[in-house]
Amino acid sequence: MARLAWATDLxxxxxxxxxxxxxxxxxxxxxxxxxxLSGDLSDGRQLxxxxxxxxETVSRPVYFVLGNHDYYHSSFEKVHLKLRPYCEAHRRxxxxxxxxxxxxxxxxxxVGTGGWADGRYGRYxxxxxxx
Numbered sequence: 799m800a801r802l803a804w805a806t807d808l809x810x811x812x813x814x815x816x817x818x819x820x821x822x823x824x825x826x827x828x829x830x831x832x833x834x835l836s837g838d839l840s841d842g843r844q845l846x847x848x849x850x851x852x853x854e855t856v857s858r859p860v861y862f863v864l865g866n867h868d869y870y871h872s873s874f875e876k877v878h879l880k881l882r883p884y885c886e887a888h889r890r891x892x893x894x895x896x897x898x899x900x901x902x903x904x905x906x907x908x909v910g911t912g913g914w915a916d917g918r919y920g921r922y923x924x925x926x927x928x929x
């Protein structure tokens with residue numbers, strides 16, 4: 799059985815580089831086989847930099863999806879244009895945006911997909927979006 803560590807809404811862009819390194823060193827010291835990150839890791843300007851820091855510090859596979867904050871100060875297109883080549887060149891950091899099935903062990907698979915909504919826009923009371 800795979801031991802998974804899960805973190806969400808890290809917002810590493812609000813930390814100094816040293817605070818990020820300290821946090822990631824603490825994560826690395828834990829007992830797990832893979833790290834799952836479920837969005838809002840950083841912002842669009844710093845996302846790849848923070849993924850690089852994750853890969854430099856965490857020695858096990860890192861699987862992630864993006865949240866709305868990961869696109870702030872950028873755009874969907876720009877973030878994905880930077881993200882795809884980075885993840886292709888750094889295989890231990892995997893973006894789960896295509897609903898692929900990833901075997902982790904004989905009895906555990908990981909399926910990741912992106913999907914979120916921002917309730918600040920539009921008319922929430924009459925929205926057809928269900929969160």
